[in-house]
Amino acid sequence: MDGVSTAEPSRPPYETAPPAGPVAFLKGHGTENDFVIVPDPENDLDLSPAAVARLCDRRAGIGGDGVLHVVRSAAHPEARHLADEAEWFMDYRNADGSVAEMCGNGVRVFARYLQYAGRAGAGELAVATRGGVKKVHIAKGPAGDPDGGEITVRMGRAVLPGQDVTVTVGELSWPARQVDMGNPHAVAFVADLDQAGELRTAPEYAPAEVYPQGVNVEFVVDRGERHVAMRVHERGSGETRSCGTGACAVAVAAARRDGADPALTGVPATYTVDLPGGRLVITERPDGEVEMTGPATIVAEGHIRPALFVRSETADA
Numbered sequence: 204m205d206g207v208s209t210a211e212p213s214r215p216p217y218e219t220a221p222p223a224g225p226v227a228f229l230k231g232h233g234t235e236n237d238f239v240i241v242p243d244p245e246n247d248l249d250l251s252p253a254a255v256a257r258l259c260d261r262r263a264g265i266g267g268d269g270v271l272h273v274v275r276s277a278a279h280p281e282a283r284h285l286a287d288e289a290e291w292f293m294d295y296r297n298a299d300g301s302v303a304e305m306c307g308n309g310v311r312v313f314a315r316y317l318q319y320a321g322r323a324g325a326g327e328l329a330v331a332t333r334g335g336v337k338k339v340h341i342a343k344g345p346a347g348d349p350d351g352g353e354i355t356v357r358m359g360r361a362v363l364p365g366q367d368v369t370v371t372v373g374e375l376s377w378p379a380r381q382v383d384m385g386n387p388h389a390v391a392f393v394a395d396l397d398q399a400g401e402l403r404t405a406p407e408y409a410p411a412e413v414y415p416q417g418v419n420v421e422f423v424v425d426r427g428e429r430h431v432a433m434r435v436h437e438r439g440s441g442e443t444r445s446c447g448t449g450a451c452a453v454a455v456a457a458a459r460r461d462g463a464d465p466a467l468t469g470v471p472a473t474y475t476v477d478l479p480g481g482r483l484v485i486t487e488r489p490d491g492e493v494e495m496t497g498p499a500t501i502v503a504e505g506h507i508r509p510a511l512f513v514r515s516e517t518a519d520a
Contacts, residue, residue: 221513222248225506228258229316230265233308233499235444235480239267240316240501246278252300254512259298265507268443269306270296271313282331289329289336291317297439305334305385307447307495311354314339315499318351325352334385335359350500358384358448360491361455364413370420371407372400379408379420380456384493387418388452392460396424399434402442421449423457431457432477444480451493454485465489 226248229240239258241248250272259267272294276282282292293313295303310330317323318341328339337359342352362383370379370391375398379389389408393399399406399422406420417438426432433453435446454474458464463472465487473486483497 221509221511223509225508226512227504228265228507229319229501229504230267231271231312231315231499231501232480233311233315233445233447234478234483234497236306236308236312236446237267237444238269238271238309238312239265240271240273240312241507242273242316242320244273244275244278246274246294248272249512250294250296251512252296255296255300256298257511258507264511267298268437268440269298269303269309271309271316272296273313273316276331281333285331285336289331291322292331295332297437299439301439303333303386303439305332305337305448307356307358307384307449307451308445308497308499309447310337310339310356311447311495311497311499312501314341314354314356315351315501319501350498353496354499355494355496356447358451358493358495361452361487361493363455363459366410366413368413369409371409372398380459381413382452382455384448384451386448387414387416388421388449389414389418390421390423390453390456392423392425392456394424396422396432396434398422399436402434402436404441405436405438419446419449419452421446421453423453426475426477429457429461429463429473430475430477434479445478445483447483447495447497450476450478450483451485451495455487455493458487466491 257264274292276286276292279292295306325341325343330337338357340355344352364381368379377391379391382388420436423433435449458472471488476483486494
């Protein structure tokens with residue numbers, strides 16, 4: 204779950220009627236960034252922000268950092284123009300119900316679901332997102348391995364705005380590198396990850412006008428040569444166990460800090476990024492393309508009671 208857009212979710216014709224019967228779901232995670240997966244090929248479900256928040260509630264719902272709404276691109280008004288490039292659209296929602304541009308870990312789990320459901324195999328796959336079409340490679344896994352091989356996502360090019368930014372936690376402040384991976388990030392290198400505090404609430408940043416819709420903030424320490432560890436506050440979610448676009452932003456920021464900009468050296472820069480939920484490998488190529496490689500796992504499947512989807516003052520209160 205890596206960012207919030209201002210776009211409103213599309214609404215099917217009904218506003219208050221629940222689905223006719225139970226709705227299938229799956230649960231998956233990528234380096235412990237976990238998601239409720241809702242297959243809905245024809246975009247029939249009314250996934251209101253309140254319904255998404257109830258699904259993601261870890262006590263009263265299924266629990267997750269977000270929802271992966273699986274829709275055919277041709278059936279979704281935000282993705283119809285991408286249908287010739289990618290059959291499937293990842294309609295991603297943050298845990299608070301807000302609509303997101305992109306989620307790096309989510310793309311890997313989305314691809315794993317398509318493989319699990321027999322809609323994709325090992326090899327190349329295109330996934331439509333609000334951040335554009337992402338090219339995915341699903342590696343062949345060992346025989347009998349239910350999780351399959353690791354998944355690589357071409358995340359696009361990073362944009363590095365030049366304006367200086369400062370992030371603050373309590374009495375501590377650090378300069379931060381702005382990195383845009385289709386969503387905004389502020390990357391701060393610190394002496395100790397504990398300095399980031401509890402990260403349930405958003406760290407302060409200045410100047411405020413740089414991020415009018417909020418920002419994902421990464422705190423980073425060095426672990427070795429081209430090896431870093433990070434914690435992240437994701438807007439709309441608080442601290443999460445992993446953030447794919449955040450890991451990409453961290454690797455890009457570290458390469459600039461280390462004088463390893465591939466556009467200048469002509470050599471790809473690869474960083475190992477440790478997160479609380481696992482490890483990702485990020486490579487930035489001389490043409491600017493950033494690739495993320497990591498695991499993705501489907502852990503459960505079941506059905507959701509139709510009443511959860513009812514849009515009413517009582518249900519949404």
